[in-house]
Amino acid sequence: MIPLLIYVAIFVVSYYVVTKVIHHAARNDYTSLKTVTFGDESAVRPNRTASVISILTLFLLWGMFTGSTLLPKFLHMPGPFEGLATFDYTAQLPDGQRDTATVTVLVHPVDQEVSAPEVDLGDGWAKNDSATIGAWRSGLIRVDQNDEFGRADGAEIVAVNGEQIVPGGSVQTDFGRVGMSPKGTLTFEPAKGWQMEPIWLPAPEAVAARVAEIAREGFRGSTLWEHLGYSLFRVIIGFFFGALVGIPLGYAMGLSDWFRGWFDPIVEFMRPVPPLALIPLVIIWAGIGETGKIILLFLAALWIMAIAARAGVSGVKISKVHAAYSLGASKAQIMRHVIIPNSLPEIFTGARVAMGVCWGTVVAAELVAAEKGAGMMIMVASKFQNTDIVIMGIILIGIIGFGIDMLMRWAERILVPWKGKG
């Protein structure tokens, strides 16, 4: 909740600051002269400043809630309590006699080994106690263990810091929450603060350090580049064969009613089946090795490419074909000079979609089973609670997916500049 509020606040504040303060730097090109822009997509171009602030904000929030060392201390959200926590408990004997003692708890970072602090036992029949608990953790404290009269003697704890406590209830102290189990044992849960525990969300620098470490030393016997390279390699091979079969199939379906009739049921049936749903079957048939993965990606790309090629062929304006005929072109020439170039924009769109789907599918398939690959990395890391590797993997997968899409767009601009201009 709090992160969301901060996020919205930054959004609103930066909007006012950027649009009002940097107002004089506003555009005064043609689009700013338009008075009617609602619904005009060309008038809505992404504000680059907003993009930069948006990304910085995400990292800022990430750093704030993980106590990142990259941020000055005052920006940190309150962290978990660490150090010596104390509270008093009052025990009562069956005859109503009460005595009070102090508990000292050393709350320590979870990755440190510490020993319980030395405390004076104090006077009275209830003795002072000491214990250790890791930050973000909680633990039972058997305070009556060293008392002269314990549970066996009918002694029970009735108050903490003077406040009454019953089994199942709890008392809030300055250092955290003291609860009582149904059987009457005290539990202590040090205050957690607002920061995330590294095991849920490591700080950005921890993730960066992990990237550097894995890039240097590799992960599970392969370098980082091998893992990513394997995933990419599978996608490219699978997509290549999918396109190799899918495009001619789509052309045949667009040009011949027999092919169309024959393959329509298959294509239309396979189209809505998510490739992920094929993973179990492919594993049964081809195992978890490279073959199985490439078959899966082949299938993921095949239908998309076939449908794109089919749409490209059937989408040709009949007047273009007529024009070519009356200019004396033969059927083969029309195929080569009209139908194929006319279908290229559709095929490129299909290829972009197919690459995206393949990338998603390969990661998912590697999550299920693989020796190498980006998906395998994050799956194995998650089993060992290596959240930093999981986050690193997700970021790298995102960057590569984005890179693939950018590359396809760029190729599209270079190779089919006439797209959408017919």
Next chain:
Amino acid sequence: MSGLAIEKISMRFDLPGGGSVQALKDVSLHLKEGELMSVLGPSGCGKTTLLNIVAGFLAPTEGQIVMNGHTVKGPDAERGMVFQQGALFEWMSVRENVGFGPRMKGMPKPEMAGRVDHLLDVVGLQDFKDKAVYELSGGMQQRVALARCLANDPDVILMDEPLGALDALTREKMQSLVLKLWKETGKTIILITHSVEEALLLGERLLVMAPRPGRIHKEYRLPFADLGVGQDLREVKKHPDFAVRREEILAMIWDMEEEIMGRMEGAGA
């Protein structure tokens, strides 16, 4: 027999939901070589259908097209077509579009380049020959379409509302261009239009068609096309007969349209 003969053409389209449309019925006419005929008629009277049959894109249900003594069986380079718009190949440059026909025939490169250059000169697009067609204005694109058709040196040029999408000024320039090309090349031309003025200006012969079923309603022989060659077309429009003809034909077409409306209302009631 030279020229283009349209012999008793009838065309019936079967509709997918059953029933059929009689798009053309018993249309016959003969065009001599080098004649320029414009075709007018209310929407849906079968003008495009007739042109598609002449081009060979459609086979008539009855009758035949005879061209220079042989029956038309399908599309052929001897009959070129200029479409209203969107029939240029946007993956080719202006030069490649114009050279398309010769290239398909396997004409040697230098000869082809010479012809393309010449035609681009004729239509005034020399400076744009390496541009992509989608970078040109509508009027320029239609000039490319015209040049592409001429590059193939067809005997007959068929035009289906080639200037329909252009603004008045560009249209006027293009009309002069069509007349000039017609006179210089001596091609046989059929030109469909929705503009009575255009039909009068460009048609050596003018055919008015009537709908349901599509048929020839009336034919005129007009002097304006010959007068207009190399002339300011606005002067031609001042010719005393021009206004008379225009009113006469407009009235004729209005009558037909009214009749269609009446029939539709009658059917609806």
